[in-house]
Amino acid sequence: MRPEMNLRISPRTVQQETVGKLRLAIFSGVFQPGSRLVESQLCAQLGISRPSLREALRSLEAERLIEIVPNRGPSIPALSWEEATAIYEVRELLEVEAAGRCAARILPEQVQALEKSLVAFEAAAASNDSAAQVMTAADFYSIILANCGNAILEEVHRGLLARISFFRGRSMSLKGRAASSLAEMKDIYEAIAAGDVKAARKASKRHLLKAKAAAKISIESVT
Template sequence: MPPDMNLRILPRTVQQETVDKLRLAIFSGVFEPGSRLIESQLCVQLGISRPSLREALRSLAAERLIDFVPNRGPSIPALTWEDMTAIYEVRELLEVEAVGRCSQRIPEEQLSELERALSAFAEAASSNNSLARVTTAADFYSIILANCGNPILEEIHRGLVARISFFRARSMSLEGRAQQSFSEMQEIYQAIASGDEKAARKASRKHILKAMAAAKESMESAS
């Protein structure tokens, strides 16, 4: 007989709650690119200990959302247009392939989930909730990636999700961009639903290129 094992799910840890809150704050622009994160201030704002904060900051550093600069401490990366271009180029390679493969593989029940995720994004796009836009868009793509039939592709994309979401928040800060994103994502969904791989890939590429142009415009207007 195997030994008894306690499989009870424990409450979310302080570190994970801290990671989630700081990640959303970064996405929503609470911390400007290039700005320092003052640990003592964050501990007071979040109501946590410094060890808990530092553990959370290490997790965010692994996602490339913060940097640890010698003699300066943690800070938000001052991303360049070259950084942004590199992320969007990789995103195009991964997502266009995933969308095309998904159109040939997604089962009916998962297609229904994808439709619900699209509806959730449509609701977020019509609101002023920037965080909801980012999270619902990420949910839409997570279903596509989970049904592309290539777990390695999904794993690599998951490593970029935080930085993709960072730029997504910037691009959708432009007036009207969220509604345009919904229209483009609707095209992707319709192509997947009809099993049209060529149209799915074309719609995905169009969406990413327009998102990149919007992110660039947002970045230039902020400089």
């Protein structure tokens, strides 16, 4: 007797997939800062109902990736360099500390996982796939955070991930930035793999400063 399986897609699954696709579209620049999101067009593009779309939009609003203004509807927030600066300052506090801690305690099998994520980012950088670049870079850092030995540090960083990815997408949009990021991330990986705490911190800070500078150029070009 063949086993039975319930193949029905739940509304929750539809909502999660919708949030994921819209989030990627925002990160990769499909929707430009300041632009309005037309619900009827999004429903047609995504093949979903308006209630499902609105539920997804509320999730994205909670992540501060969109804003919903009464009588105007949803839109992509205009880029603020002040907010970007704050995000990069917090990233420096969290990621430099995490890189150093990770170098001191990461296990060999997790070093292999970190190398695998770096290879995935290298492929994304070569393909000029902006969405893949953002997501593979996030995967690289998630391994570092998961192995830093501080669950609260990881939790705080995860809470900022959507906005970090938003500005990472702006930074990666600059020509040549993905290749530069790859070289900087290789330095971070090599320091962690070698167990060099000081070098890991230094490489992480250098990477963040260069990413911040690239994001500033990108943001100023659209404001």
